[in-house]
Amino acid sequence: MKLVSISFAAFQSCHLLLGIALALCLYQVSSTTNETDKHALLAFKAGITADPFGVLNSWNHSIGFCQWYGITCGRRHQRVTVLDLSSQGLSGPISPHIGNLSFIRELRLQNNSLDHVIPPQVGQLRRLRILRLHNNSLVGEVPRNISGCLALVLLRLGVNKLTGEIPGELGSFPKLRQLDLYDNNLTGSVPSTIGNLSSLEVLLLALNNLGGSIPQVLGHLTNLQWIAFGRNRLSGTIPSSLLNLSSLIVFDVGDNRIHGTLPVGICLKLLDLDFLSVFENQIEGPIPPSVSNCTKLQVLQLDMNIFSGKVPSLENLYKLRWFRIHENQLGRGKPEDLSFLCSLTNSTKLDDVDIHQNEFGGVLPKCIGNLSTTLTIFSVSDNQIFGEIPEEIGNLVNLERLFMSHNQLSGAVPSNLGNLRNLAILVLGDNNLAGTIPSSLGSLTKLIILYLSRNNFHGTIPSHLSNCRSLQWLDLSNSNLSGAIPPQLFGLSSLAIILNLSQNHLTGVLPTEVGKLRALTALDISDNLLIGGIPSSLGDCTSLTSLRLEGNFFHGSIPQSIKLLGGIEELDLSRNNLSGQIPEFLSVFRSLKLLNLSYNKFEGMLPCEGVFKNATAIFIIGNNKLCGGLPEFHLPDCISKSSKRRKINIVILSASLVFGVLVVAVILAFIYHCRLKKKVNEPIPSSMDGSPPNVSYGTLLKATDGFSSTNLIGVGSFGSVYRGILEDGGTLVAVKVLHLVRHGALKSFIVECEALKNIKHRNLLKILTVCSSIDYQGYEFKALVYEFMGNGSLERWLHPNTTSSHKNELSKKLNFIRRISIAIGVASALDYLHRQCHFPILHCDLKPSNILLDDEMVAHVGDFGLAKFLLGSSLDTVANQMSSVGFRGTIGYAPPGNLSTFYSNDMSSMFFLMINTLIFISPMVKICGRVCNGMRGLKRR
Secondary structure, three states: OOOHHHHHHHHHHHHHHHHHHHHHHHHHHHHHHHHHHHHHHHHHHHHOOOOOOOOOHOOOOOOHHHHHOOOOOOOOOOOOOEEOOOOOOEEEEEOHHHHOOOOOOEOOOOOOEEEEEOOOOHHHHOOOOOEHHHOOOOOOOOOOHHHHHOOOOOOOOOOOOOOOOOHHHHHOOOOOOHHHHHHHHOOOOOHHHHHHHOOOEEOOOOOOEEEOOOOOHHOOOOOHHHHOOOOOOOOOOHHHHHHHOOOOOOEEEEOOOOOOOEEOOOOOOOOOOEEOOOOOOOEEOOOOOOHHHHHOOOOOEEEOOOEOOOOOOOOOOOOOOOEOOOOOEOOOOOOHHHHHHHHHHOOOOEEEEEOOOOOOOOOOOOHHOOOOOOEEEEEOOOOOEEEEEEEHHHHHHOOOOOOOOEEEEOEOOOOOHOOOOOOOOEEEOOOEEOOOHHHHHHHOOOEEEEEEOOOOOOOOOOHHHOOOOOOOEEEEEOOOOOOEHHHHHHHHOOOOOOEEEEOOOOEOOOOOOHHHOOOEEEEEEEOOOOEOOOHHHHHHOOOOOEEEEEEEEEEEEHHHHHHHHOOOOEEOOOOEEEEEOOOOOHHHHHOOOOOEEOEEEEEEOOOOOOHHOOOOOEOOOOOEEEEEOOHHHHHOOOOOOOOOOOHHHHHHHHOOOOOOOOHHHHHHHHHHHHHHHHHOOOOOOOOOOOOOOOOHHHHHHHHHHHHHHHEEEOOOOOOOEEEEEEOOOOOEEEEEEEEEOOHHHHHHHHHHHHHHHOOOOOOOOOEEEEEEEEOOOOOOOEEEEEEOOOEHHHHHHOOOOOHHHHHHHHHOOOOOOHHHHHHHHEEEEEEEEHHHHHOOOOOOOOOHHHEEEOOOOOEEEEEOOOOOOOOOOOHHHHHHHOOEEEEEEEOOOOOOOOHHHHHHOOHHHHHHHHHHOOOHHHHHHHHHHHOOOHHHHHHHH
């Protein structure tokens, strides 16, 4: 018995010792594994290169790692189960040692700046359920062995820089509910293995470079709620299987290459659909009426496709907020096209309605005033809408953006638009709106952009617009406005983008207050009737990159203050009356890309430095007193005063020789004229039967390359002449485009047509056809089309704007015989006009620039815009018929004596022509003119 007791006590002692040993063993193992987690965390910290908030400062040996920031440990084993360092601004790589956190269930590192690749050791985390690495800068491919994380429920890798294909292994997660690869650089196709993710609810693959088609097998994912494939390169059609997913809430395949049609029954089963976007694809056909069954829709984006036909009623879309169908082919140009807008009055939360750039016709229904007052965007631009703007639009008091441009709207701008106090953008340009611009627009204090260009308003610019203190863009161009520019308008210091008042009938001077626009980038007041000098205050507009003042009546010199516009890129001062020398400071503008000084009265030396080294960026044509510059400008050499005196002496010494040549020329011309009188002239048939045939505006636009300045060959009082090639037959022509805004241009067109349609002579410029049409902006367009004269005008040969060597060449070609031939040809044309026409015609503007030379140097008289028709058959009555006629012609080429004497004597006409056009030494001609004038003065006394 005692032996048994001893044995039992021994057994108990052994059992106790065994328990202690086992406990010590377990403690040692636990301690070892805890150290593994600690080392893994410290290795992660060591890789971090930036910790702006110092969240990793607590990761040290002073406390246990389970108390470190962002760490959560399990209660049983004290192992890391959650690592959450989201939104802490961390930079650096993710350490591969992260794979040693074998008990981790949630890894949340999103919204940082982590870079490098995703370590493949993540695939070792068997217990991982949530992996959130989105919104970082991670690169490389998605690790294929991530499929080892079989417990994953949420995988978010979006908004990184991942590349390569989506691995098919991602289809092996039986519990995965969210797969987010949004906004990376992934390529390849959408793997069909994703169809195996039977628990998947959210699939985000948008903003990648994925191609191929959408897999049909996605229709097997009966729990799928979100499909986001937008902004990829997917093609094919929308799989019909997806339309059976009654759980779908979001369906986004916008901005791809999907084609086909929207299925007729698209919304028969998708009753929970909240977001439907197929924008910017190639989907065609009608919008299915069943879309109205998706009663929970908040966003409907069908824009930028090829949808056509009628828009169905949307009366059941009570929750609709965004309705975008712009840039399609919807509508038929019919009055009922816009009836669907009334069905949107049931949508009480409507925010955005955009139907621009379709084919909608009809008038805007008054029911738009019943749309939800939550509406902030309403766009109907680029359609065929006509009629007036309904006053009911003033009910949309929260409207911020209103676009109605490029339609056929007429009538006045509703004054109650001033009620839309939240309006930031108002675009009504390119319509037929009339009346005055309502002063109530001055109440729109939040207005940033006001675009009223290309309408048919009348009256002045309302000064009340100066109350729009937020205005940055104001475009009132081409709107038939008149009167002076209100100085208050320049008090809008907010104007920073553009102020465009061009192509109106504005008068007066440019107010000096323009200098207050210090933030303005572009100022365009071209093609108006402004006078006076360019205000020096323009130099205060130091932010200007574009300044266009062309087509006015500004005079004086370019103010020195313009040199303060250091950032100017485009400066156009052409077609004014500016004079003086071209300032040297223009050559200092490094950013200047275009400088147009054409058709002014500038004189002196053209600078050769800076922008003036680039002949393609400078335009100086029409300034006949300029000299020097690059050879490409073909300007004469600048002459010093001493050189001028030597040339005058040479001219005086040569005068006797010149007059001798002149006498011979007159005698020869007289002999030829006498021979012409002896000939019996038969009636000459008209050049055309009736009026010349018309050509279209588009034909001339194409022939002249859009009336390009490179094809411009001359500018007159009433029009510009362009070189062109007609498409039919490739005929080379000269196209004279009338400037109808100039007083007398229309009359000149009519006179020239009347004159040229019934005359024909080898020395008269032949008209081929005319164009009386409307241009693409809806304005009247008139042009005359002539035979192209290869050698230009006689003016070009007599006074070449070129170098000395080139002048000598032209002088040799225009030898004595050719000069006489030209004079005889012009005289023949005058004789025909005065004596051989059915009704005598007086040219009234004979000068070298109106005498054109063909390829054989044969003279052709042109430009009959000032011609006079005589009702009698004899020139003996000219004096009586001309007695009430005012001065006609060009100063410097008007005939000596009174008009009746000039027109009654053909030889006087011919003598005048030779004096004013064929004598090359112009100073002597001026001396002769002064002598003749003096003699006429003595005779009068």
